[in-house]
Amino acid sequence: MTATAAQLLATGAAQLRAAGIDGAARDARWLLAHALDIDAARLSLVMPDPVGDAPAQRYRAFVDARARHQPVAQIIGTREFWGRRFRVTRDVLDPRPETETLIEAALGLEFATVLDLGTGSGAIILTLLAERAGARGVGADQSPAALNVAVDNARMLAVQDRVQLQQSDWFADIAGRFDLIVSNPPYIAAQEMAALSPDVRHWEPRMALVPDADDGTGLGAYRVICAQARDFLHPRGWLMVEIGGTQGQAVQALFHAAGFDNVSVLRDMSGHDRVVRGQNAQQ
Structure with missing residues (x-):
């Protein structure tokens, strides 16, 4: 029957x-x-x-x-983020609602050029370009498979002519300066992996979760980004990164040590620390 x-x-x-x-x-x-x-x-x-x-x-x-425990977004192949659909595979992080905190904060700034480090599916940079007509950007990632997903998403959102998607180990192959640099880097310490849900632990790319140079703090990627970001920002340009809920104070300290002004921590809708931002000191 x-x-x-x-x-x-x-x-x-x-x-x-x-x-x-x-x-x-x-x-x-x-x-x-x-x-x-x-x-x-x-x-x-x-x-x-x-x-x-x-x-x-x-x-x-x-x-x-x-x-x-395969995530729904991987099964159906898409995830809605900031009101748009993005292609999702096992090669990229599933875009999360918490990351929309970064989008909202970035759209409150003036920018014509943006760099997204560790772009994955491209959800961050492609959303920013779709929302900011005329802006141009670069999305960088170490993973060729992730970049292929981002390319598909750029076409779906019709911003492919305004974004360059390229392979790079953080800033290694990046040229020029930008008004805004954004990143949702890996910030899970290796010893914290066991506590993650099976949906994340078994199905999402480890390189997008755990920093390469993991010292048990999950801060390795922030150290690299903060140390070099000012060389790739215009004077008074902004750096904005997503963080884990307990990392606000430590990442703020990295921003200050790197010479950023107007450093602050922003909270997500659940009240957790979610984004650290800072402005490039005048050069």
Whole structure:
């Protein structure tokens, strides 16, 4: 007998709950909507309808993947960020709502040129360029696979003519100066990995989570960025980085030691320290 959408949803949600998935019912709905190729908001309208074999099989495969803690964004291949859809794969971090704190703060500044270090999916720089008509930028990442994702996202957002996406180990292959430098660098200490959710620990790229030169603090990337950023900023240009919730004071100190003015910590909507920003001293 052919199952209805409601029956499939109930079975999928139960399987995800048994697997210990937080938000099992929510995720089951997203996956069913994707399997049916409809907007999630329309799902309630089709609940009584029978589901054909092909979409039912797709849905069961999606639920099996989620039960193994693969993130929903990787399964469906996209994530919404700042009101736009971005392609997501295992080669990039899943763009998180907390990062929108950085976007909001950056859009409060005047800038015509922007550099994004560790760009990943390109969510930060591509959003800034989409919001700021006429601005141009560079997105840099060590991972060629991540850059391929960013290239696709640039095309989807129609900003490909205003962004250069290039391979670089932080500033190693960057030329010129910018009005704004942004980054969401790896900031998880290696010993903290075990405490992360399986969704992150097993499925997201380690190089985007843990700094190369990890000394147990998670601050290695900030040290590199702060030490060199002023050489790539225009006078009075801004550096803005996302941080872990307990790193505000330490990263502020790195900004001050590097000679930045007007250094401050911004909090996200949950009240956690999320962004440190500072202005290049007059040169």
